[in-house]
Amino acid sequence: MLITCPYCGPRDVIEFTYQGDGNRERPQPASQDLDAWNAYVYDRLNPAGDHNEIWQHSGGCRAHLRVVRNTLTHDISSVAFARGDHKAAARHKAEGKS
Amino acid sequence: MVERQSPIELAPLEPELRIGSHGDFEHGIDVILSETRPGSILQLAAWPGQEKKLISGIRTVTGLALPDGAGAGSTDGVRSVFGFAPGKFTVVDEAEGLASAFANVVTPDIGTVTDLSHGRTAIRIAGPKAEWVLAKLFAIDFALPAFPVGAGRSTMHHDVFAQIQRTGADQFDVYVFRSFARSFWKALCHASEEVGYEVQ
Numbered sequence: 001m002l003i004t005c006p007y008c009g010p011r012d013v014i015e016f017t018y019q020g021d022g023n024r025e026r027p028q029p030a031s032q033d034l035d036a037w038n039a040y041v042y043d044r045l046n047p048a049g050d051h052n053e054i055w056q057h058s059g060g061c062r063a064h065l066r067v068v069r070n071t072l073t074h075d076i077s078s079v080a081f082a083r084g085d086h087k088a089a090a091r092h093k094a095e096g097k098s
Numbered sequence: 099m100v101e102r103q104s105p106i107e108l109a110p111l112e113p114e115l116r117i118g119s120h121g122d123f124e125h126g127i128d129v130i131l132s133e134t135r136p137g138s139i140l141q142l143a144a145w146p147g148q149e150k151k152l153i154s155g156i157r158t159v160t161g162l163a164l165p166d167g168a169g170a171g172s173t174d175g176v177r178s179v180f181g182f183a184p185g186k187f188t189v190v191d192e193a194e195g196l197a198s199a200f201a202n203v204v205t206p207d208i209g210t211v212t213d214l215s216h217g218r219t220a221i222r223i224a225g226p227k228a229e230w231v232l233a234k235l236f237a238i239d240f241a242l243p244a245f246p247v248g249a250g251r252s253t254m255h256h257d258v259f260a261q262i263q264r265t266g267a268d269q270f271d272v273y274v275f276r277s278f279a280r281s282f283w284k285a286l287c288h289a290s291e292e293v294g295y296e297v298q
C-alpha cells in the first residue's frame with residue numbers, strides 16, 4: 001500500500017503510523033459529558049468502504065495527514081495535511097491508486 | 099561533525115571507516131564513500147505563516163536561495179540547505195558557528211533554530227552507481243528527474259530516520275543519527291561491495 005504524502009510524494013505504508021479514526025470528535029478536556037467521552041473512546045463507524053483516518057508520516061516529514069482509505073480495497077482516494085496552514089507546502093496530489 | 103579535540107575521542111565512524119578500496123574494486127570503483135564532517139548541522143522551523151521570512155533569513159545568512167517547492171534545496175559545495183518537512187529546513191555549513199549566525203536573523207517570532215551538529219553524522223556517497231546502491235537501502239525514487247540536484251528527502255532505513263540531499267548528479271549526502279551512524283555505514287559498505295567502493 002502506498003500513501004501519497006502531500007509533501008514527500010508516494011511512500012510505502014511502512015513509513016506511516018496509523019493515528020486512529022478520523023471521524024471522532026474529542027470532547028473539551030474539562031467536559032464531564034460521560035456519553036460524549038464514551039462515544040469518543042468506543043464508538044466506531046466501522047464502514048465497509050471509504051473511511052476517514054488520521055495517519056502520520058512518521059518515517060518521513062512527520063506531518064499528520066487526513067486520509068480516506070477504502071477498507072475493502074485499500075484504495076486511497078484522498079490525502080491532505082491535517083493542519084490547514086500546511087496547504088501551501090503541498091507538492092503532490094493524492095492519487096486514486098494504492 | 100566538529101573536529102575531535104583529542105586523539106582518544108574517535109569520530110563515530112572511525113573504527114569502521116577503513117580508508118582504501120574494498121569489495122569488487124578490481125573491476126572498477128563505482129562509488130566513493132566518505133564522512134564529510136561538517137562543522138554545523140542545523141534544523142530550522144518556521145511558525146505558521148512565517149515560512150517566507152525564514153527562507154529569506156536563510157538566504158541572508160548562507161547566501162543560498164531556496165527554490166520553490168516541497169523538499170527543494172540548493173548547495174554551493176560549502177553550505178547546503180533543503181526542506182525536509184512543511185516549514186522546516188536543514189542547513190549545513192563546513193564551518194562551525196552557523197547557529198550563532200542565525201541567532202539575530204531567525205528571531206523567536208519567526209521560528210526556531212536547533213543545533214544538531216553533534217547529533218547527526220553526514221555520509222557522502224558519490225559515483226556512477228550511487229543511485230543504484232542507495233536504491234537498495236531506501237524505498238524512494240533516486241532518478242534525477244524525480245530527485246533533482248539540491249533537493250532533500252526525509253525517509254528511513256530499517257526504522258533509522260535519514261535525510262538525504264542530492265549534492266551532485268551522482269552524489270548524495272545522507273544525514274543519520276550519530277548513534278546509528280556506524281551501523282548505517284556498515285550497511286552502506288555491504289551494499290557497495292558488489293560495485294566496488296573506495297573509502298576516502
Ligand SMILES: [Zn+2]
Nearest residue numbers: 005008057061
Ligand atoms: Zn511526508
